[in-house]
Amino acid sequence: MALVLLAFGLPGVKAAPHDVPVGVAGPQAAVSQITGTLDQAQPGAFEVEAYADEAALTAAIRDREVYGGIVASPSGPTVLTASAASPVVAQTLTAMATGMAQQSGARPAVRDVVPLPQEDPRGAGLGASMLPLVIGAIAPALVLARFGARRRVTLAAASVYAVVAGLTFAAIVHFWFGSLNGSYLAEAAVMTATIAAGLFALLGLHRVLGMAGFGLGAAALVLLGNPLSGASSAPEFLAAPWQQIGQAMPPGAGSQVLRSVAFFDGAGATQGWIVLAVWALAGLALLALPARKQS
Incomplete structure (x- = not known):
């Protein structure tokens, strides 16, 4: 604690x-x-x-x-x-x-020049959305890992969950909170990608390292990814190397891509998209490896 x-x-x-x-x-x-x-x-x-x-x-x-x-x-x-x-x-x-x-x-x-919506002039909703996205990756990963289904079934279930969760979270932040004013579907795509990046990585770690790998990945997302995301202020308000570490993880990358998509027509989002893609692909690559033998 x-x-x-x-x-x-x-x-x-x-x-x-x-x-x-x-x-x-x-x-x-x-x-x-x-x-x-x-x-x-x-x-x-x-x-x-x-x-x-x-x-x-x-x-x-x-x-x-x-x-x-x-x-x-x-x-x-x-x-x-x-x-x-x-x-x-x-x-x-x-x-x-x-x-x-x-x-x-x-x-x-x-x-x-680019103001926040009148419904949320302090941007509180966007800053608060990162922790639910992290939990939204960890909780289903734990359930799927413990369920022990075949790899294809696990991957399909994780993909469907990420899409449904992304659509749901984006609807809450966009329509209910009024914190975003871009394209709802584009915002949902960002949240889906953020959840999927963490979810696939955790499932991959569990496959090759068991619960130890899952625990390590979950701890990194919660203790490093979320507080170092810079979502409530800006990445530049963190000293090096914490700024770089935060932006190299799904919450930090996802928060910056979400700002770009919601308010700047996607400008400046390339690096964040790359980070999310790397995490998701790394998780898929680990899932393709032989499963760890249970002792």
């Missing part, structure tokens, strides 16, 4: 921005000044990219190249955010820009 407390509490307590990609647009002198101020205020917190104008920065936000940014103009700075990408980053960037503008007495204008 102490391990569980550490796994779930430590990432939240110690969360801080690390190389969060943001943009700055405007004249070169203003861009250099804002970049220097950001680096001085929070060293290592932001990875700043320069853009020619507000339109270019806005396009980069919609393509998930950056989380947001600051536009420098003679009338004062404008903060561009994307709360759908991360409300925590949006708040952090706005607070930083407000602190910088106080020196000149001007309050920056704030524009949310």
